[in-house]
Amino acid sequence: MSPAAALATTAAVAPHGFLSPTGVEIAFLLVGLVTFGAALVTVTTRQLVHAALWLVVTLGGLAVEYLLLTAEFIAWMQVLIYVGSVVVLLLFGLMLTKAPIGRSPDADSANRWAALAVAVAAAAALVWVVVDAFRTTWIDLGGAPSGSTKVTGASLFQNWVLPFEALSVLLLAALVGAIVLSRKAKADAATATTGTPAVPGSRSEREGVR
Amino acid sequence: MTTTTLAVLVPLLPFLGAAAGLLLGRTAPGFVRPLAVLPTFAAFVLAVLVAARQGGGRAVDSATEFTPTGSVPIELALHIDGFAALVAVLVGLVALCVQIYSTGYLRDDPRYPSYAALVSLFTSAMLLVVYSGDLIVLLVGWEVMGICSYFLVGHYWETPEARAASIKAFLVTKLGDVPFLIGLFALGTDASSFRITKILGTVAGGGLHHPTLIALLLLAGVAGKSAQFPLHTWLPDAMAGPTPVSALIHAATMVAAGIYFIARLLPVFQASSAAMVVLAVMAAVTMAGSGFAALAQDDIKRVLAYSTIGQLGYMTGALAVGERGAAVFHLLSHGAFKALLFLAAGVIIHAAGTNSLAAMSRMKDLRARVPDAYWTMTVALLALAAIPPFAGFFSKESVLGAAEHVATGHTEHAPGAAGWIVLLVGLFTALLTASYATRLWLLAFRGHGAEAPDHGKQPRAMNAVLWVLAVPSLAFGLAYGVLPDWFDSRDLTPTLITSVLGTGLALVGGLVTYGAWRHTTALAGRIPLGAVAAHPEADAGLVEAEAIASHEPAYGEVAYAHDPADPGRLLLGPLHRHAAVGFHLDAVYDALFVRPVRAGASLVRFLDREVVETYVRGAGALPRLLGAAVRRAQTGNVQTYVSALLAGTVVLAVAALLVATGA
């Protein structure tokens, strides 16, 4: 982190020009391009399993961005949960719903042109707003790290205890719900083992943030 | 109790009986017969008492203001003079006889309670008309009678004839009642009161502004109610109702109401000599036409119906020559013998199982089955034909005598032309009357052929009443000496010339008919005809309903039968075909009124359906189109929905931004 921090302090001292890139920013930009590109492929590729894999790249890229933003705890959580379990779940889902391997010609619905229009319009509007609003805002990346595990943990268990507990209840509810939903009807309960379809779901709930 | 109180009770008691009957008919069927007979009996007794007290002297007059109307007041008024007193006695007597007769006639009828209540209500309304001293109160009674007639004629509403006849009766009389109402209003406005005494006073003082117009308007109502030409077409068809109803309403009382009305307000009519001539012409046409028509009818009751029309024509004729005493005399005696004729006809229909004279003329010994009806009907027919010394002779002679008096110019209160018209046509009608009376008697009682069916003994109630009414039919005429005191009129003694002429013509008519009958009766045996409704156990009402319903299927016509053995056919010659359908007056009305109204109705229905409906449907079409268009957006595809949602959100966000940044 020190080269980045050193670069950051130099940048902080020097007067800022609009979008005058420091090293961090260049790194951020490059990783951002990769991330965005991978996201684009995810939503456009015809091969369903490849989409999941490109999603891994996207999520991984985001983890790097978190690191660049000095939010290291978040970055590791991202990798653990998103890349580790969510993507696995998605792959299991693809497998269990017998998604076609290889190209499937009907991966995109007939709605895609309207979707494209809406997405482009939304992107344009939001980019314009954001750029216009934060023209003169810089993040100060130097100083004491605010994203370390110690700091995050202290803040979480001092200020965010109630939402934390509520979140655990939510996770319990999601666990129960997933089990209930994926049970087969009672007629088939005798033939198939109960609860097995819920195993992948329950495993993900165990990977809660603790 | 004062005479006024008694007089108020006379119409009130049957009204209460009617109300009680209508309310309790279903819940307490045991009380229905007493509720029908007792109030009517009480009303009759009280009417006799009132007449006795009034005695032809000063009129009983009393009034209370009913409601302040702001202009011409309406008063609950009584005016009982000699006319009112005697007519009320007649109404009470006939109503009582009819109620007693009905207990036997409609013995098993499920609708008897409402029938009896309606007859009581009718009786009350007629008594109201008779006793009333205020024209609006009279009008109330007039209209209530009309609606009761509608209900009662339609008693056998299972038969289409009854349904059609009741509506026809109602509509034709209403057609006359509208001008009648206008005339009443004009009269009331001119006299600034509806009290009869005040109106007569205004007329005497020359206060009527348009006497001819008022008289003609009132005549329209009278023509409808009393079945005079041209509004008489409803009465023969109204025979589709039960016979006691025909006896009460269409012989003795309701149709007499018009005559009574003119008698009450005769000065109003006399104020316009044009109206009197119109009245005379109306009477003449009615008398002659109905006489011919009666000769051609096959249904026994239709013969009697046309006979009623003709006899009412006599009364109208007497009024046309300004002699109301004679008119009311004839009204009273006609009421008695015509009611008797109808009631006896009811017994005969029950016994024979048919109302067709053609069928009866092919039955032997019908008279042995119904001896009471045979003898009383003979008496009544002799009275009808005006053979001395029966009641009809004296009353008809009083009419003809009055006509002769006017015709020979002995009076200035009526035009001489009217007198001649009434006299000549009246004499001719006497011939026709005797003719059809003889025909009726011969065909019904002197038939040849198969033995008449035995339908059991007639109920005692029905037979007893016949004898009760036979007494005045026989003897009432002898009252000609006392009646002028009641009527404030000239002498009602029969004059020699008219008596001889009248009786002679009647005898001629009877003999000619007898001759024709002898000639044609041989054919009866060779040509069988007729349908008989055989219901040995059923009450008379049911038999009659079946007979009415089966007449058209059996003979092809409602009114007459193609019977070569009918002496009427021989007598009328080429006129028979036209007389049988009432000289096509029904067809004329059908073309003039019924068809245009029906065409108008179908035009309106067409316009409503094609024009108005189209607009309405068109107004609905646009929202329906819009709805269909909106429904097409419900594709079920979630992505479409969300796309639309987000597109809208983006638009809103951009708009908000633009507004916020002041662009």
Place this chain on the structure above:
Amino acid sequence: MHLVYPAVLAVLLFSTGLYGVLARRNAILVLMSVELMLNAVNLNLVAFDVWLNRAARETLHSGQALTLFTIAIAAAEIGIGLAIVLAVHRNRGTSDIDRLRDTAEGHESDAPEAEKAEATA
């Protein structure tokens, strides 16, 4: 670092996820796109949290806390979502969003198709 960089990247990721939600046919691909959108939001939260923390305007670390919560919720959501997709696939034999048109105008609800036997889990 200029705040624009993470913010714009977040916007672009969000829009991409938006396109994927609206355009993809398979339900699981839609879920993937939803994950993209959630991640974009997370990036935003983190960037703003870092900025405001260093600018000493906020000491609660609310952005990072909320990011953690979002991750947890996303995980729960993906579990439920996949259970639903599996149930639908079991009942209808397809997981195409296009075919799930029960809310369409005039749609007659299908009789549940025969459940397919699941091979192991």
